[in-house]
Amino acid sequence: MDAIIFLIFAAAAVIFGINVVLRTHPVSSALALIGVMASLAVIYLLLGAPFLAAVQVLVYAGAIMVLFLFVIMLLNAGSEKKSRGAWMARLAGVPLLVALLTILSFVIFRMYPRSVGVKFGSFAAGTVERVGSALFTTYLLPFEITSLLVLIAILGAVVLGYKELD
Amino acid sequence: MNFFLLSAIKMAMVMGVLMLTLLYLQWAERKVVAHIQVRLGPYRVGPHGLLQPIADTLKLLLKEDLTPPGVNKGLYVFAPFLAITLSLISIVVIPFGPAIEVAGVQTWMQLTDLNVGVVFVLAISSLAVYGIVLAGWASNSKYPLLGSLRSAAQMISYELPLGLTIAAPLLMANTLSLREIVLSQSHYYWGWIPAWNVLHGPLPQVIAFVVFMIAAFAETNRIPFDLPEAETELVAGFHTEYSSMKFAGFFMAEYANMFTVCSMATVLFLGGWLPPWPAEKGSVFFPSVMFAAAGLIALRHGLYRARPRDRRSFQVIAMVSFGLAALFLIPAFAQFFSPLFWFGLKTGLLLFTFIWVRGTLPRFRYDQLMRFAWSFLFPVAAVNLMATALLVAIFG
Amino acid sequence: MPQTIPLSWYLVLSAVLFALGAAGFVFRRNIITMFMSIELMLNAVNLTFIAFAYHLRQVDGQVFAFFVMVVAAAEAAVGLAIILTVFKNRATLQVDEIASMKN
Known part of the structure; x- marks a missing residue:
């Protein structure tokens, strides 16, 4: 049960996260970011932090993102234009980011092998x-x-x- | 019993009652506002217009579902869905009554009790703005966008006094679980006066209660704070471009929000399902007396009305009231239903206040609305919270 | 289905989200989207804090995540005020076009 919930919401978080980065319209990005935050709130619940899960929704999704949406709508921001700087950043950035992610994952898997697990309900200090x-x-x-x-x-x-x- | 089965049964019961309440809340609103304005209100469909909500629902179901050109299709469909979902979620933590035992199964008259219940309700209500904002933006039209911008600013502003006033009774109850908050109000001063937070020492939360209700009006976009849908300025505000069931979704979300804030006020300030004076001193007989009195009034009206239809319908209402009065005299029945009766009565009175205010007050101007929130409500709520904290620290 | 999930999965999820946030910050040219990418990174870091709070059976990580949220809220308020001012003066949200100090 834990694993299923974790996988569903982790996948949701990653998909929403990709949407934050790839969508060109700021409103779509903002909505995807709200999705990430909501998925993370569920994952906080799995990690025994119900208070932080509620605060995450209250502060991030309920206040900060409303402010973002408000500003986007107020400025009537349209889709992003392509520019030369972005292309150069992409060329240099993608390999660097992939390298960063690989190193991070490698270190994490080395430091915390499969035996170090998370069981829902065994830690209820949140x-x-x-x-x-x-x-x-x-x-x-x-x-x-x-x-x-x-x-x-x-x-x-x-x-x-x-x-x-x- | 199986946890999931029990939950499913409770959920079905709550949903059924809630949906019926929402349908008839709209009927009650039309009737009350009509009587305030010396009209009759819905009268044609069924006796006293009692079938009007069903007729309205049918009408909205059969209407053509328009999607205007130029809208953002996905969000346009998603917004009313989101609005109604978010307005219904908070119901899960509202305690309607104490623990009961049916056929050997013990359970609470509450879907679930979270130890962060209050924060949960606040979090969900802070998300409610998205339904409106997205509807306004996705409509790709002037007035809806203006309405949703107003709504975003208004809801952020009024959430602050709302949060501060909720914090004050929490200091006295020492818990965030809604069930425990009600239980903490369950004793009586001198055997008579209830220790509801609105009357409970060290500092009775009368101010907090009033500020909470004002902020609740703003959070639910009701008159006098209905700027997001001000029909004289913005056509219909954020739902101008919506028709058919999508419009009905927003409509239902508004009533569900009203129900939620009123039940929150009941739980936080008015002692939830607890009777206003102890059961052994006669509060168990109050429902019977009230229904009997209502029955007598209806009977009297029924006997002296000129209209033949009224003569029949008022007598039916009288019989139903007498029947309920008799039912509440049966101890086994009263044991289950008198907590629900008190909860319903308190919430119903607050809902009546919402409708009453709608029939009475004019709308705020936008700058007045903002100034009122930031330079009046917010300081009052903050001072009240600090005073409560100080007194709880000294006497609590 | 196993009852426990490896802690490393949580940490890798956090790393993936952080990398996505960093990617957004580097690739995007809309100032608001860049700002949102920063929020995404902060969220990823929060997940790490809470995962370690679980792992070490201490509440301190959660307290720290709480502080991150408060700071993020303050940052959003000031940042969006700055964006509003920039838009007022330059009428653009593209960071490439806000280059009057260049050359």
Whole structure:
């Protein structure tokens, strides 16, 4: 059961991921990215992180991607034009990326052989209580600094948007 | 019993009741708005227009399914499907009643209880905007696009006060599971006053409840926040280009969303299925008394109406009410159905408020809508949350 | 069907998604799509964090993934504001055409 769910959603994530890269229209890419995020949320559930799965949908799919779609629609962005730079990047990039992926996979398979497995339900620390208490005790300082970062981000967005208005 | 079989049975029951509710919610809305405007509302199809929803459904089914030229076909079809799916998913975590035992099988009147239930509902409701945004964009038309842009901005803005007001009762309940939230409200002060979060110390969540309801109006695109489909400005907003069953999908999604937010408000603030005063002090008899009173009123109307059809239909309604009153006197029946009765009554009153407001208030202007969210609702919700946190830390 | 899935599968899935994100970032010329590719890479990294949180039986990886999400949200807000400003000034979203500092 675990393996079937994992395979279905891993395949979905990869297919959506390919769509993110290959679709020329930004709206299609954005929708594919939402698909990736939703599939990953299911995979988080398999890894015993229900809280993060919900937050993944809430923050990524529900807030960030809505913002992306909003901007795409606001700017009425059309399909991407072909350009010379892109062609050169593709020529140099594809071998490099394939090499990167091969090395990564090789290292992963060497470090974690088949015997190291993941069984659904054997680790259930991803509850709100556990994540929350870690967040507010061990990681209190990073948490507070993140709130500062968010504040700065809000100010930055307001300043940039304000200039744009007048 | 087999887990899957049990789940399937529960799902079928919830779906059946929900679909019926959605159909008749639309009838109730038309009737209530009509009476607010001193009209009769649907009256021709069946007694008191009771068969009107079925006639409407048939009409929409038989209508031609138009696909305008120039639309993005895939997304155009996908959008209403998405809207209705997302609006129905949240129902799975709503607890309708306590644990019951039927023929030796013990189960909860809830499809499933997640330990992150509240976050789940928030996550799903934050996705609801996609149905609208995609519909507007895929239609490839001016007004739908404007409607969906408005909708995206509005839903992001009102999600913040909504989230903040949901957090306040969570601080008092100390859990994210909706079932446990209801159970945490199950005692009574001085034996009478219910410890619902809206009345529960250290800080009664009255403000949170009001802000939640206002934000819920905006999240469901209802008047006075129905800017995405403002017919005087945008024809019909995001669903201008939709017809037939696809239009019905959006229509149903709106009502399903209304039902979900009202049941969320019931669970979070009004104690879910719990009666407003203890059962041993007579709240078990309330359904009987209420249905009997309704029956008497209907009977009185039936006897003195000029119209012969009313004379018959009101008496049937009276008999049905008396029958229900009698049924609620049977302990075995009341045990199952009085939690459902209280849940339904609370949710129904909130739904009535939605319809009542629709018949009463005019629409906001767009800048007013945004200013209201950011400079009034958001600060109020934030201050309420901080005050609750402080008081819970001191007294809790 | 085996009841356990090798951890390496999760990590390879993450690596594939990361590579796709990197590919999108390098190949695409639309600034919004490039930005979305960055989000894809961040998601891939999150998957690695959560997979290792499972493997090490510690909640810290999940906390870190949480921080990544917060930072991604802040980044999206600022980044999209910048894109709006760029579009206002240049009326284009193609990164090749935003080259007034060149030459």
